[in-house]
Amino acid sequence: MKSHLFLHNLCLLFMLSLLLLLILPQLISFSSASSNSNTKSPSCLHNQSSALLQFKASFTIDVSYALTPFSKLWSWKANTDCCTSWDGVTCDDFGFVIGLNVSDSGIVGNINSNNTLFNLYHLQNLNLAFNDFNSSSIPAAFSHLRRLTHLNLSAASFSGQIPLEITQLKRLVSLDLSFLHLEVSSPNTLRALISNFSSMKELHMDSMDLTIGPAEDWFRAIGSAELHNLQNAFTGPLPSLESPSKTFRWLDLSFNRFTGSIPASYANNRLLRALKLSNNLLTGTVPSSLFNLLFLETILLDGNHLTGELHDDEISPISSSPLYEINLNQNRLGGPIPPSLFKFPNLQLLNLGSNSFHGVLDPHVFVSNITSIDLSNNTMLSIDPSDIAINVSQLSNFYFSNCNLSKIPGFFRYQEKLKNLHLSNNHLQGKMPEWIWNVVENLDLSSNSLVEFEDPLSDHSLSTLNTLFLSNNNFEGPIPMLPSSLTYVSLANNKFSGTIPPTICNTSCDYINLSGNDLSETIPPCLVNMSSLLVLDLSKNRLQGNIPDNFGDQCGMARIFFGGNQLEGPLPRSLANCTYMEVIDLGNNQISDIFPFWLEDLEELQALMLRSNRLHGTIRHHRRLNNSSFPKLHIVDLSSNKFTGQLPMEYLRTSKVMTMNTKDDTHQVINSSYNEDYKFSLMVPNKGQELDYVVDLISILNVLDLSSNQFEGEIPELVGEFKSLAALNFSHNNLIGEIPSSLGNLKHLQSLDLSNNDLVGEIPSELASLTFLSVFNVSLNHLVGRIPSGTQFDTFSRNSFQGNLGLCGSQLQIQCNPKTRDDAPTSEKPPSSIENSSSDFDWRFALAGCGSGIIIGVVIEHFILTKNMYYLAKVLAMERFINESYRQRARRRRWRN
Template sequence: MALSTLLPLAALLFSTSSSSSSFNSSSPLLCSQDQSSALLQFKQLFSLWEYASDICDYYGQRSYPKIESWKEGTDCCSWDGVTCDSVRGDVIGLDLSCSRLYGTIPSNTSLFLLPHLQRLNLAFNYFNYSQISSGFGRFAKLRYLNLSRSDFEGQVPLELSHLSQLSSLDLSFVGYLSLDTSVMKRLVQNLTKLRELHLDRVNMSSVSLTSFRNLSSSLASLTLELCALHGSLPDLDIFGLQNLRELNLGTSGLIGEVPSSFSNLKALSSLSLRGNYLNGTIPSSLSNLKELSYLDLQGNYLSGPIPTSLGNLTKVTQIFLDSNYFTGHIPSSLSHLKDLNLIDLSFNNFQVSFGNLTKVTDIKLQYNNFTGQIPSSLSNLKYLNVIDLSYNKFEGSIPVSFGNLTKVTDIMLQYNNFTGQIPSSLSNLKYLNVIDLSCNKFEGSIPVSLGNLTKVTEITLQYNNFTGHIPSSLSNLKDLTFINFSHNNFGGFGGKIPFLTNLTKLSTVDLSYNQLTSQMCEFQPNNSLQYLRLENNRLYGSLPSSISNLVNLIELNIASNDLSGIVEFDTSTNLENLETLDVSNNSRLLGIKSNSNHTFPNLRTLSLSSCKITEFPKFLKSSKYLRYLDLSYNGIPNQIPKWMFEVVENLQFLDLHANLLQGNLPVPPSTMIVFLMSDNRLTGEIPSMFCNASHLEILDISNNSLSGKIPQCLGNFGHSLSVMDLRMNNFHGTIPDTFEKNNSLATIAFN
């Protein structure tokens, strides 16, 4: 639905129409006893549940329990949500939208004893997927009925067609409603005063499109999004509705071409045909819709060029043509659209040109096949907020003139072939919030002046050829939440890592796969940082125990550096949210010291490969959610402790190869998928219980001193096992014949 129409509708949905302001404590009771009693009985049907109306927050509306103000002995005309006729005192309006109601509405409810009701709004509550009662058809005077987003299910009752005075019916996004042809025809036949009909996400898969013929000539708004309609647009035959201002047929299974007869809908201001199976070209006759402000054709199979005549839609503010097969140039006639502020042409095959779209604030051109350099005309779009040219084939450098686009908040140039350096002129963009230059061929260093962009929250530069130091001026970016400089050639910081100490809003820092040569800094208390990736650099020294100050850390990866000493976590702190810890391939590390009972209670992945540790970390006793464990290439001697598989009962990946383990081959838990025990000193036979690990896909127990026969049951793993290596052991006997049946092994080695 177009934003321009959504806002008035939202205002209509949530307006509080109560006559209580007309009365004070000395006013006589206006509400009749029978109507007051009917409302109080209706109230008893429901319990109040906060989450029944939680979606109201999304629409910027406050939910609260209106019926709490309904008390016996008080005038019902003063109750929240109740509107009364100011002369007779009859209840004529009931607005309980966003009231946190939880329950069902039976056919014998006292609600249906309010004969004067003209407006009824029960939207945004939770009616527990009950059926819409036929009793709603008793309101002979009802002009407005809204049951949207209120969790009903079943068939739309035929009795709703008795509401001949209705001007607005909203059953949109109700739950799991369906509507058949006979009911649709009766609605069309009897509701001759309708101005608004909203049936979004009502299943109409059995409804014939011809059922919509002869809709009320007063209809101004028709929305049928996600209705599973079948057929072509001409069959809908709504092109004589001269008062229609809003039409939404998005994601409704429509096929065929966009008919030129749309030009008959002279009053149309909002048109959405998104997410259908429409093909062919945009008819030039759409340019006759002089009132059109919102056009959405995205997600179809439309092709050909954009008609030059679209430049005649002088009132249009938003155009969505993304995810089609359009080709050709963006017509210069669009520069006539002085009110156009957003145009989305992404996921097409356009050739680049911008014309003079002087009022455009958002331009989205991602996923086209644009080549060459960014046209200089882009710098003429002085009102631009968002530039998205990602996923194209642009090359060359960022124009220095980008620095003139002083209103820009987001620059997204990722996945192109850009080269050159970041122009220092970008420091003029005082409102810049997001910059993404990832996956290009940029080089050189980061300009120190980027530290002046104090509103920046996200900087993404991964997969480029940047070099030099990461400037300390980035420490000025106090609102920064996300940094990804991975897969470059940054050389260091000229000291310790600076901005990890004072940027307290950072949630993600990824500096992996660079050439950073630095010591780690001390970490100040930080509740925001969740992901810290520093792997594959040249960091040296010890990891300070103040890492425990990052109390909400989810991932810590410092693998493949030159760290030394013992990783020591503050024993008074539990990193309760830590799920991934990787310190592998730091050959001078000597182990991890921690609070052995509670340090990482939510750990899922632990990699300590090539760290010279000599025992199983005792903190694993608290890691009952562990799925991935790699302790390979260490010097761990003796047997695997008995508590290991008792605690870590959900383990799926275990790599203990290249250690000094002794004793019998352990029995993996039934959840195990990858089991790597090669290059140890294990002895004895393969235990029969081993075959309970029926999900194994990779098994390597080679280069040990195992003996005995290969169990028959190992051959039964053929449906899942793809790699099995039993080499360099002392097995004897024959290969079980079970290996010949239902075998999907890609690699098998016995010798």
């Protein structure tokens, strides 16, 4: 029996050994493959790439409205590996797609539950934000993606109801439905929806319509998530953080209209890590206990109406405090700034600007780990100017504009990491210290009373200065030698005299502004040949001679301002080399030449200002009849020259911008190749007066000024095709014939001046429909008949119509014959000498339509400087959301009608 058992065990052992020999090579091969899989990227499975390619094919790609002119889907190509070669695609080790980020990719079209996107069952992270799904409903098929943990549909043009099927995504940790036109009828509906997301940690619902019912009810409905972003135009008091909302960690209630004080429950919530209440209408004081919360990292209370003082003895920084950012900007806080605010060990960003803090700060309070301090716009706040040798080890940015400094504090010279120092709009006097050239990278001392530079100025070889703003001071004498490291320099509106030093050409500047000084002699030829230069402003000096004609073949200039000098000679032909040119201002000089036809191929040119020179000849097509001359030109000022012949309307109609229907279309065409935060002046003549207006963005004005020349003939009917014009001036010419009724098509027109010509006939009744018209002048012509009434025309003074023997109406206090409109007036002859109207065209009306664009520009500038691109994207999404709201309302109105 035992021998049989022994033989059985022996056979079993033999069989196991044989089996091991057979499978050992496979085990080794599998082990090797597994090892290689850790070092090589996975290969995309065919069904995954096929589903993605079908997803791509179901939409059109249009990046013209994208935040960036790029689509991730452009890299998706057949016969390439979706896991390794396709942008926005992430795979697991087995070739399944687990992450898909196609945000801001110009996707346009409807998406439904049959889309192959919903066949990617392994997806864990899906981002469709910032695309255009044509206001389609959120597909219920999202419920098929059961493994999803992160879903971002923000600003993707979804609308309608939130499908209940989406609650089957039990693993969902983060959900972003911001900037969507979704319907949520009540807090109870939302509570029923959100309660099923047991794993939810982050919930973003910015700009959803949650205004039905108190904010407190909505707050409780979504109280399970730890992070809340709720920018929803809420009103009333802030909701409490009392139970049942015990799990709060991050709370963002910015950009609402909450009123009242900050509840005590906020300052008592020990779990809170971020509190963002920016841009509300909050009043009362800042609870000091907020600064003492053990886990709080961020306090953003900027843009409210908070008052009172911050008391030093109530703020007690502890060594373990994680507080990283404090922003109390734009409130009404006062008193001295408590030194304890600077003592939080991990504090990096402190912004107390635009309040009413006062006193003199001891530089020792800045000794901390803070990298950025903004105390600007506290007009009674100052810093001890003594030369105190202390080093704030991490200080990189210091903003102290519009305060009460009379001298540059000496402690700045010891800051080794200081990059940005802004002390503009203070009361600085005397000399600019020599040491400051070698301390910072970006320096703004503009709008002070500095008069000279401290010697010596000969050696700037160690300077790292990149940006220099010294405009609006009282500097005198020659322009000093500037560091070669400079890329942006503004010395505008001082008293610099002498010549422009050729050494300025040794810099790498892309922006040079020397306007508003007393500079003389000629423009250095090297200046217009600088390869790096984008903007050159030499206006309002006493420069003489010819404009250098050596703009290089690789000219990259975008804007030149040479107006208000004594320049003469011909226009430089080499300007045609500057293919990126957007603005040319050579007005108010003594230039003698013909119209610059050679510039008509500059596709980016938007403003051409040649007023008050000695230009002459006719303006007409000189090469071919239907060429696309000046396609983006929309500011043309040729006034006060000696041009002759017919009005060049046929020639200028090739500008796509001036003939567009609306100003909104103008913005779609114009895409400036150089975005900057400076302003430039535009001289606009108005009935004998020269009005100088400061304009932020050239794309907001559409102006055609051909006044004070020798044009003759009739005003052509095609003038009515220039539909986007805001101002049109044909005055002081030799025009004849009748005023064309097609002028009534210029629905955006706000100023129309046809005075001092030889026009006949009646004032067309179509002009009465121009509801934006605020300035109108047809004086000193030969017009007859009744002046239109009952509209804007009732607001125009008699000066707008005098000097026309046959006009009648209440504006002239001349009665008309009731029988026919053409009858001559019954009394009063016009005086022989008529003064031009004193009514000025208020360009604030012309700028009214661009308010939101300027705000967004300022916001963009701020976020670019602070590198907070997440909030930049949110602001741009909000603008897009608002525009979409208007479009939907318009569609609903059309449907009702």
